[in-house]
Amino acid sequence: MKTTTRVCVIGGGVVGVSVLYHLTKLGWSDVMLVERSELTSGSTWHAAGGFHTLNGDTNMAALQGYTIRLYKELEEITGMSCGLHHVGGITLADNKDRFDMLLAERAKHRYMGLETEIVGPEEIAKIAPITNLNGILGALYDPLDGHLDPSGTTHAYAKAARMGGATIETHVMVRETNPRADGTWDVVTDKGTIHAEHVVNAGGLWAREVGAMAGVYLPLHPMEHQYIVTDEIAEIYERDNEHPHVMDPAGESYLRQEGRGLCIGFYEQPCRPWAVDGTPWNFGHELLPDDFDKIGESIEFAYKRFPVLERAGVKSVIHGPFTFAPDGNPLVGPVPGLRNYWSACGVMAGFSQGGGVGLMLAQWMTTGECERDVSAMDVARFGDWISPGYTLPKVIENYQKRFSVSYPNEELPAARPNRTTPMFDIFDGMGAVWGAQYGLEVVNYFAAPDEPRFETPSFRRSNAWEATAREVKAVREAVGINEVQNFGKYEVRGANARDWLDRIMAGRIPKIGRLSLTPMLSPQGRLIGDFTISCLADDWFQLTASYGAQAYHTRWFEQNAQDGVTVRNVSDALTGFQIAGPNARKVLDAVTRDPTDLKFLDVRSMTIGMTSCLVQRVSYTAGLGYEIYCEPVAQRQVWHTLWTAGQDHGMKPFGMRAMMSLRLDKFFGSWLSEFSPDYTAAETGMDRFIAWSQNVDFIGRAAAEAERATPPNRVLCAFEVDAGDADVNAYEPIWVDGVVQGFCTSGGYSHHAGKSIALGLIPRAHAQDGQKAQIEILGEMRDATLITTPLYDADGGQMRG
Numbered sequence: 001m002k003t004t005t006r007v008c009v010i011g012g013g014v015v016g017v018s019v020l021y022h023l024t025k026l027g028w029s030d031v032m033l034v035e036r037s038e039l040t041s042g043s044t045w046h047a048a049g050g051f052h053t054l055n056g057d058t059n060m061a062a063l064q065g066y067t068i069r070l071y072k073e074l075e076e077i078t079g080m081s082c083g084l085h086h087v088g089g090i091t092l093a094d095n096k097d098r099f100d101m102l103l104a105e106r107a108k109h110r111y112m113g114l115e116t117e118i119v120g121p122e123e124i125a126k127i128a129p130i131t132n133l134n135g136i137l138g139a140l141y142d143p144l145d146g147h148l149d150p151s152g153t154t155h156a157y158a159k160a161a162r163m164g165g166a167t168i169e170t171h172v173m174v175r176e177t178n179p180r181a182d183g184t185w186d187v188v189t190d191k192g193t194i195h196a197e198h199v200v201n202a203g204g205l206w207a208r209e210v211g212a213m214a215g216v217y218l219p220l221h222p223m224e225h226q227y228i229v230t231d232e233i234a235e236i237y238e239r240d241n242e243h244p245h246v247m248d249p250a251g252e253s254y255l256r257q258e259g260r261g262l263c264i265g266f267y268e269q270p271c272r273p274w275a276v277d278g279t280p281w282n283f284g285h286e287l288l289p290d291d292f293d294k295i296g297e298s299i300e301f302a303y304k305r306f307p308v309l310e311r312a313g314v315k316s317v318i319h320g321p322f323t324f325a326p327d328g329n330p331l332v333g334p335v336p337g338l339r340n341y342w343s344a345c346g347v348m349a350g351f352s353q354g355g356g357v358g359l360m361l362a363q364w365m366t367t368g369e370c371e372r373d374v375s376a377m378d379v380a381r382f383g384d385w386i387s388p389g390y391t392l393p394k395v396i397e398n399y400q401k402r403f404s405v406s407y408p409n410e411e412l413p414a415a416r417p418n419r420t421t422p423m424f425d426i427f428d429g430m431g432a433v434w435g436a437q438y439g440l441e442v443v444n445y446f447a448a449p450d451e452p453r454f455e456t457p458s459f460r461r462s463n464a465w466e467a468t469a470r471e472v473k474a475v476r477e478a479v480g481i482n483e484v485q486n487f488g489k490y491e492v493r494g495a496n497a498r499d500w501l502d503r504i505m506a507g508r509i510p511k512i513g514r515l516s517l518t519p520m521l522s523p524q525g526r527l528i529g530d531f532t533i534s535c536l537a538d539d540w541f542q543l544t545a546s547y548g549a550q551a552y553h554t555r556w557f558e559q560n561a562q563d564g565v566t567v568r569n570v571s572d573a574l575t576g577f578q579i580a581g582p583n584a585r586k587v588l589d590a591v592t593r594d595p596t597d598l599k600f601l602d603v604r605s606m607t608i609g610m611t612s613c614l615v616q617r618v619s620y621t622a623g624l625g626y627e628i629y630c631e632p633v634a635q636r637q638v639w640h641t642l643w644t645a646g647q648d649h650g651m652k653p654f655g656m657r658a659m660m661s662l663r664l665d666k667f668f669g670s671w672l673s674e675f676s677p678d679y680t681a682a683e684t685g686m687d688r689f690i691a692w693s694q695n696v697d698f699i700g701r702a703a704a705e706a707e708r709a710t711p712p713n714r715v716l717c718a719f720e721v722d723a724g725d726a727d728v729n730a731y732e733p734i735w736v737d738g739v740v741q742g743f744c745t746s747g748g749y750s751h752h753a754g755k756s757i758a759l760g761l762i763p764r765a766h767a768q769d770g771q772k773a774q775i776e777i778l779g780e781m782r783d784a785t786l787i788t789t790p791l792y793d794a795d796g797g798q799m800r801g
C-alpha cells in the first residue's frame with residue numbers, strides 16, 4: 001500500500017469511487033481510496049439502482065442530469081456494463097397542488113435542456129398501463145429516468161479511476177485522521193499510516209464516525225428503507241418492452257420492472273431512524289429484518305394504484321439503511337474549520353447524484369471552485385449550531401416528506417422553534433407567523449387577531465396576502481419596524497483590516513463613519529457575497545450579509561486569512577431593528593438626544609433610550625430607513641423605546657414577506673436568488689459597485705476586468721407581469737418571440753405598486769425598456785413587459801434626502 005498521496009478518499013461506495021474517478025478526470029492521478037471491506041459495502045450494494053432528474057433545487061436537478069448521462073461515458077471508457085435500463089418514467093399527480101408542482105418543474109426544465117413532458121391520463125394509460133388512473137390529473141414524463149446495476153456501476157467508476165492513475169485499497173480500515181501543522185493529514189489505518197495532502201470523507205453509513213475522527217460533527221443520519229421484488233407478473237413479462245418507472249407521490253412509492261416482475265419501494269410515514277447512537281463497525285453485507293407492519297398502509301395504497309401487485313407473490317424484500325442530511329441534500333465541500341478536509345457524504349440518492357457530487361467536489365479540490373452554485377449541497381449550509389438533536393427530527397421529517405409537494409412558501413415544522421431572539425415572545429404575542437432561517441425563528445408576517453396563525457402552503461398567492469399588504473402600506477406611508485437579527489454580521493479588526501478588505505472585497509472600502517455596498521468575488525469572478533461594510537474606525541469594520549451564508553463566508557474568510565486581521569462572526573452577538581418609511585426619522589428624533597442628521601450611508605454610535613447602539617442609514621426596503629444594532633441583552637429595552645415612540649407616527653411591525661415585496665419596488669436582488677455563484681457581477685449589475693479606479697488587486701479582479709472588456713451576454717432585468725393568482729417564484733422560463741431566452745431569478749407581488757414583478761436574466765440584445773416577453777407560470781404563458789423605472793422612490797430622493 002502506498003503511504004503518501006495527494007488525496008486519500010475514505011470509503012468505497014458509489015460516492016467515493018465517483019470522487020476518485022473525477023479527480024483523475026480533472027488531472028490529479030496521485031490519488032487513492034481506502035475501503036474497510038469490499039467496494040459497495042455500505043448502502044451501495046442493496047440500492048434499488050433507480051435514477052431520475054427531478055429535484056426541487058435547479059442546480060441539483062442539473063447535476064442529476066449530468067450523473068445519468070455519465071453512465072454511458074463510464075461504459076465506453078471501461079468497457080464494463082453499468083446494467084443501464086433507460087426506460088423513462090412518470091411522476092403522477094392526483095391533486096391540483098401536485099400538478100402545479102409538476103408544471104413548475106417542467107417549466108424549469110425548458111431552459112435546462114431537459115426534455116420532460118406533461119402528459120394526461122390517456123397517455124399515462126399507454127406509458128404505464130398497470131396504473132389505476134382513478135383521480136389522476138396528469139404526470140410528468142422524463143425520458144432520462146431508469147435504473148442500473150449498483151455493483152456494476154461502482155466497479156465501472158473504480159476501473160475508470162484506476163485507468164486514470166488512482167489506486168484503490170480494499171480491506172483497509174481507517175481508524176484515525178490526524179492533521180499536521182502544515183494542513184496535511186495522517187490517515188491511520190489498520191495496515192499503516194498514509195500521509196495525504198487532502199482527505200475526503202465518503203464514509204456513507206459511517207460518515208458520522210469518520211467525521212468524528214477529525215473532531216467534526218457532520219449532520220446526517222441513517223434511515224431504514226425497504227423495497228419489495230415480486231414474483232413474475234404476466235402483465236409485465238408479456239410486454240414487448242420494459243415497463244417504465246412510476247413514481248406515485250400520493251402513495252409515497254416508486255415502482256419499476258425487475259426481471260419478469262416488479263420492484264416497489266416506499267417512503268412510509270411510520271419510518272424509523274437507524275443506528276441513532278452510531279453505526280456499528282461490524283455492520284457489513286447484511287440486511288435488516290423484513291418489516292411489513294411498517295409499510296402496511298403503503299402496500300394497501302399500492303394495491304389500489306397498481307392492482308396487479310395484489311395478485312403477485314413476494315420474491316424478495318430488501319430492507320437496509322442509508323443516510324440523509326436535515327434537508328435531504330448531500331453534504332459536499334471543504335468542512336468549515338478544517339484545512340484540506342472534504343466532505344462527500346449524506347448522499348441519499350447515490351445513483352442520481354453521485355456523478356454530480358464527484359464532479360463538483362473534484363472541481364472544488366483541483367481549481368478552488370465549482371462551475372455552478374452548489375449552495376444546496378454545500379456542507380457549510382449548516383452552522384455550528386447544528387447538533388444531533390436537531391438533525392434527527394429533521395431527517396425523519398425529510399424522509400416522510402420525500403414525496404410530498406414542496407411549496408415555495410412552505411415552513412417545515414420539525415425541530416422548531418430552535419433558536420430564538422429576545423423578541424420571540426413579544427412578537428408571538430403580536431400575532432407573528434414564523435419561518436425558520438438557518439435554524440433561527442424569523443417573523444414572516446403578523447396575522448390579525450381574526451386571521452389564522454398559519455400560512456397555507458401554495459404555489460399561488462397565499463393567505464398571507466392581506467397581512468403583507470397591510471405591512472407594506474405601513475412602511476410606505478408611515479414607518480415599519482422589524483429585527484435585523486437575521487443578517488450575517490462580522491467584526492473585522494486589526495492594523496491590516498483595510499488592506500485585507502481591499503483584497504477580499506471588489507468594492508470600495510468606506511471611510512470612517514460611512515458605509516459601502518460591495519460584491520465579493522471568487523477568483524473566476526463569480527458572486528460569492530454581497531456585503532455592506534461599515535467603517536467604525538481605521539482598524540475596525542462591521543460587515544453585514546446574508547444570515548444563511550455565515551458558515552460559507554466564515555470558511556472563505558479563514559481560507560484567505562491575513563496576519564494583523566481578526567474576523568469575528570458576531571451574527572448572534574449583535575441584534576437590533578430596522579425602522580423604515582417616511583416617518584422613520586421622526587421616530588429616531590424621539591428616541592435619542594444625539595443628532596439624527598445621518599446622511600444616506602452614514603454610520604455612527606448613538607444612544608437609543610438607555611442603550612448605546614450603532615445606527616446606520618441604509619434600507620433594503622427602499623426609501624428612508626435606519627438599521628439600529630445593539631447587544632441581545634439590550635434588545636427588549638431598545639424595542640420598548642422604539643415601539644413606544646413609534647406609536648405617534650403610525651409604526652407597525654413587518655416581516656419577511658413584506659420585506660421581499662418592498663425590495664421589488666426598487667428591483668433589489670437577494671442572496672441566492674439574483675446574487676449567487678451562478679452569476680457574475682456584470683450579469684447582475686453588481687459591477688457598478690466595483691472599485692475599478694483603486695489600484696488594488698482584489699480577488700476576482702482579472703475575471704471582472706475581462707468581463708468589463710467583453711460584457712456578458714445575459715443581464716438581470718425586471719419585468720411587470722400580467723399574472724393571475726400566482727406570481728413568479730424562481731426559474732420560470734422567459735420567452736421572447738416564442739423562444740425561451742432566459743429565466744426568472746425571483747419575483748413576487750409589489751403591494752405598493754399593485755403589480756406582479758419578476759426579476760430574471762435575459763440576453764443583452766433584448767434588455768430594453770418596453771421589451772415584450774412571456775413568462776411561463778405554472779403552465780400558463782403570462783405577458784410580461786421589461787421595466788427599468790423603479791416603482792417607488794425612482795429618483796432616490798427618499799433614500800438620500
Ligand SMILES: Cc1cc2nc3c(=O)[nH]c(=O)nc-3n(C[C@H](O)[C@H](O)[C@H](O)COP(=O)(O)OP(=O)(O)OC[C@H]3O[C@@H](n4cnc5c(N)ncnc54)[C@H](O)[C@@H]3O)c2cc1C
Pocket residue numbers: 010011012013014015016034035036037038039040041042043044045046047048049050051172173174175202203204205206207210225226227318319320321322344345346347348349350351352353
Ligand atoms: C433499500 C435501499 C434502496 C435504495 N435505492 C436507491 C435507488 O434506487 N437509487 C439511488 O440513487 N439510491 C438508492 N439508495 C441510496 C444509495 O444506496 C445511497 O445513496 C448510496 O449507496 C450512498 O453511497 P455512499 O458511497 O455515500 O455510501 P456507502 O455505500 O455507505 O459507502 C461508504 C463506504 O465507506 C466505507 N467506510 C466507512 N468507514 C470507513 C473507514 N473507517 N475506513 C474505510 N472504509 C470505510 C464503508 O465500508 C462503505 O463501503 C437506496 C438505499 C437503500 C438502503
